[in-house]
Amino acid sequence: MQFRERRRVIQVIRTTYDPTLKRGRSTLLGTLDKAAPAITDALRIACTADELEEVKRFLDGRHAVGADTLPEQMRKAAAYFRSHHDAAALTFAAEVRGAWDELKEAMREAGFSKEKLRKAAKALKEPA
Numbered sequence: 001m002q003f004r005e006r007r008r009v010i011q012v013i014r015t016t017y018d019p020t021l022k023r024g025r026s027t028l029l030g031t032l033d034k035a036a037p038a039i040t041d042a043l044r045i046a047c048t049a050d051e052l053e054e055v056k057r058f059l060d061g062r063h064a065v066g067a068d069t070l071p072e073q074m075r076k077a078a079a080y081f082r083s084h085h086d087a088a089a090l091t092f093a094a095e096v097r098g099a100w101d102e103l104k105e106a107m108r109e110a111g112f113s114k115e116k117l118r119k120a121a122k123a124l125k126e127p128a
Contacts, residue, residue, distance in 0.1 A: 001054045002026070008034055012043060012055060037062065 002013040009031040018025040029051070030043035037059055039052065047055065077096060081089060107113070 001051055003058055005034070010034060010037065012047070012051075014047075014051065032059070 002015060004011040004013060011031050012029045014027045014029050015024045016027065017023070029046040030040060032038070032040075032043070032055075039055055039059075043055070044052065081093065
């Protein structure tokens with residue numbers, strides 16, 4: 001199974017051996033939207049159970065990498081805004097602000113409010 005990233009989508013490709021050609025043959029099973037990756041009904045029908053598991057693992061890995069690199073990305077965005085003050089930065093800032101509000105709400109709903117995080121950080125700093 002292969003995942004090929006394109007501009008707006010991720011292609012899900014199955015490679016099978018073709019004995020008449022004596023080489024592998026690639027078949028496009030479906031696509032995932034990069035902005036909101038989810039397994040569609042068409043992709044679910046086209047994939048075997050093992051392939052569906054592989055797609056799920058791929059998506060889980062993408063989510064984990066996104067979360068792991070978020071602090072670094074936020075620091076890069078801060079550096080960008082410190083050095084750019086044009087109309088493009090204004091548009092970008094509005095988009096970032098909306099995403100930041102969504103993230104804060106999701107963190108609160110998951111039980112990671114600002115106050116709880118402060119208390120946890122303080123508890124980690126205090127010697128036992």
